[in-house]
Amino acid sequence: MKLCVLGLGYIGLPTAVMFAQHGLEVLGVDINENVINNLKNRTLHIEEPGLRDRFNSVIDSGRLTVSTVPTEADVYMIAVPTPITKDKKADLSYVISATESIIPFLQKDNLIILESTVPPRTTEDILVPLLSQSGYKVGVDLLVSHSPERVLPGRLFEELIENDRIVGGINEESCLKTVFLYKNFVKGNIHMTDAKTAEMVKLIENTYRDVNIALANELAVISEQLEINIWDAIKLANHHPRVHLHSPSSGVGGHCIPIDPWFLIEKAPNNSDLICLARKINDSMPFRIIEIIESTVKNINNPCITLCGISYKGNIDDIRESPTLKVYHELIKRGYSIKLHDPLVNTVFPDKFDSLENALLGSDCLVIMTDHTQYRNLNLVTFKDLFKTLNIIDTKNILNHKHLMMNGFYSIQIGTPNKNGG
Ligand code: SAJ
Numbered sequence: 001m002k003l004c005v006l007g008l009g010y011i012g013l014p015t016a017v018m019f020a021q022h023g024l025e026v027l028g029v030d031i032n033e034n035v036i037n038n039l040k041n042r043t044l045h046i047e048e049p050g051l052r053d054r055f056n057s058v059i060d061s062g063r064l065t066v067s068t069v070p071t072e073a074d075v076y077m078i079a080v081p082t083p084i085t086k087d088k089k090a091d092l093s094y095v096i097s098a099t100e101s102i103i104p105f106l107q108k109d110n111l112i113i114l115e116s117t118v119p120p121r122t123t124e125d126i127l128v129p130l131l132s133q134s135g136y137k138v139g140v141d142l143l144v145s146h147s148p149e150r151v152l153p154g155r156l157f158e159e160l161i162e163n164d165r166i167v168g169g170i171n172e173e174s175c176l177k178t179v180f181l182y183k184n185f186v187k188g189n190i191h192m193t194d195a196k197t198a199e200m201v202k203l204i205e206n207t208y209r210d211v212n213i214a215l216a217n218e219l220a221v222i223s224e225q226l227e228i229n230i231w232d233a234i235k236l237a238n239h240h241p242r243v244h245l246h247s248p249s250s251g252v253g254g255h256c257i258p259i260d261p262w263f264l265i266e267k268a269p270n271n272s273d274l275i276c277l278a279r280k281i282n283d284s285m286p287f288r289i290i291e292i293i294e295s296t297v298k299n300i301n302n303p304c305i306t307l308c309g310i311s312y313k314g315n316i317d318d319i320r321e322s323p324t325l326k327v328y329h330e331l332i333k334r335g336y337s338i339k340l341h342d343p344l345v346n347t348v349f350p351d352k353f354d355s356l357e358n359a360l361l362g363s364d365c366l367v368i369m370t371d372h373t374q375y376r377n378l379n380l381v382t383f384k385d386l387f388k389t390l391n392i393i394d395t396k397n398i399l400n401h402k403h404l405m406m407n408g409f410y411s412i413q414i415g416t417p418n419k420n421g422g
Contacts, residue, residue, distance in 0.1 A: 004073035012079035020058035123195035143174035148202035164188040168198025206260035214278035220248035220415030230415035250395040251285035251323030253312025286326035309370020310342035365391040
């Protein structure tokens with residue numbers, strides 16, 4: 001069976017590799033020529049544990065080939081980005097152009113699967129009419145389904161196999177054919193439904209997380225006021241069998257959680273107050289971190305602030321929607337001198353230092369923004385002499401604050417009584 005995967009990003013490339021590893025002949029398509037040229041030279045544009053070995057093996061076996069253009073295939077899988085526009089509307093232009101690009105190659109009995117996260121009803125109201133332009137009867141000659149990705153970057157291959165999967169078909173035959181395809185590697189249960197329900201399920205999953213995180217962030221601010229340690233309180237509350245509160249943080253980054261809720265708000269602007277408020281709370285967290293930083297360095301002339309962790313979360317290199325970038329750009333705007341450090345992010349920034357020592361040298365305030373394992377294992381006391389002023393702000397609750405305070409640091413942990421640390 002030949003599969004054509006359109007969009008070789010964080011989901012498309014690993015998915016193409018996975019299908020190729022399980023015996024399919026896969027053509028990976030991306031409109032970005034640099035991506036395709038790099039892949040042909042075995043240079044990967046995304047960091048994901050296990051991807052390099054798996055990618056090399058399917059390229060060596062010839063099961064995976066890559067191109068900027070599609071060709072005839074039995075199954076087409078669309079895994080292109082669905083960002084939001086400046087006015088928070090779903091940008092479906094990539095989905096539309098990817099769908100249009102396969103129309104000339106479609107044949108009877110083809111299956112088209114949309115994996116990209118989209119507003120409910122996109123498959124039926126946008127994909128199906130486009131595919132009808134092929135002249136084939138959609139639902140009879142062409143089968144169409146939506147199956148959203150539900151994997152955690154950093155654990156992507158394990159979760160592609162282990163996680164349950166939702167498959168939503170425009171009809172039962174589309175559903176069954178899609179289930180059959182994913183059973184090549186999915187060990188989790190595959191739940192069948194219709195396309196719009198599958199689109200809604202994905203948005204519910206990520207919106208649930210965004211609202212949950214917003215609650216954790218609001219409770220963190222209340223806890224600071226009441227001199228309670230929110231991290232202890234959440235840990236205890238989560239012992240309740242039906243409480244699963246997420247963790248407070250410096251904000252919600254990534255290309256999913258902060259984006260997907262807007263797809264629901266767009267569809268139901270008058271009935272999404274809670275979802276909107278959660279977005280507002282989470283988007284305000286970087287400014288709360290800036291408030292804490294400014295109050296920490298307020299008596300220092302020309303303070304130098306070190307931000308450790310540029311990616312939007314620990315142990316990955318993805319910086320999209322990263323709260324750190326919001327904090328960084330705002331502090332620069334306010335005239336602060338900043339040093340950036342991130343062991344996994346290769347993107348060049350004027351203030352970025354490759355060595356942690358240089359990033360800490362002369363610092364008046366170190367801010368832990370991302371919970372990379374390297375930061376979790378840090379014994380900052382050994383770097384003490386590099387600091388100009390011994391201030392530390394931990395937005396991820398990964399440092400030993402008592403140990404730091406005993407060694408002369410002024411150490412703040414968000415969500416805790418901020419009298420010299422948590
Ligand atoms: N965050 C918190 N508190 C928490 C958990 C996360 O503030 O308790 C923040 C993180 O710091 C980060 C953001 O939220 O900035 C999102 O992190 P995440 O780990 O919750 O989720 P993502 O963005 O990695 O979501 C990914 C997505 N899949 C891919 O990117 C391929 C998403 O579609 C998945 O639903 C999600 O993983 C998942 O299933 O866990």
